[in-house]
Amino acid sequence: MNIITNASDMQKTMQKYKSEGKSIGFVPTMGYLHEGHKSLLQEARKRHDIVALSIFVNPLQFGPNEDFDTYPRDLKRDETIASEMGVDVIFYPTVQEMYGEELTVSVKVTNRTDALCGRKRPGHFDGVATVLTKLFNIVLPDEAFFGLKDAQQVAIVQGMVEDFNFPVKIVPVTTVREEDGLAKSSRNVYLLEEERKQAPQLYQSLLLAKESIEEGVTNSSSVVSLIESHIKETTNGIIDYVEVYSYPQLKTVEQLSGKIIIALAVKFSKARLIDNIIFEI
């Protein structure tokens, strides 16, 4: 397994693979790998000759009061996991390597961003779109794999790839969960013991909401109330948002029909957790 820190070396390496007729599957991450990342790598491994993994904690997608400095990082551990998963090449650039002194051009997301995390984290998806534009140009993947845990990210990246004609196919991958239902996340390590016990209630509240829809509830405000009450009753978390939209358009739906996403974000003392379910009515 090759670890490359220089963008131009990475691009040359990938160009060489392409000239040999090899297909490239790409998994962009911020590292501190867990089972969620592993399932993306597994999918990429199944479908491609070469699997490229990037590990880059991207400052552009963090707000001023967010956890950029304290985001968990452990390259040695990530290397072991990546090598076990059959990764061929890790791209591990510094911030300086990616952005130099300043950018001349950056990407601005104009749709699907005024909801969910996009509304709560201004500029977040501009940072995501900018880094992915660079990474796609450096890694030259045939397919890039993204987790549906970050469903808004998938919707925006799919939009960006279509709008800008990137020659890459976006492959969404189902959310991987702990046995008790908590969505795996690098940030779960920040949960206090008591909060960790409560955290599976986030997914439980989404399942209850889905059940209520299957039993005939048709308006999103009832669904939102149901989830909010459940979270307030069963956790000490502070609700950041609970929202229901069409997916992937992320448009408001008062009367529920078609493909929808129910998504939430809840703040615990040191971790903000997100989760969602997507289904067809």
Ligand code: AMP
């Ligand atoms: P991150 O390192 O948090 O930026 O995540 C990198 C990729 O892994 C993103 O596409 C995430 O959506 C995906 N991912 C994170 N957690 C999970 C999970 N529990 N299940 C599936 N994919 C995930």
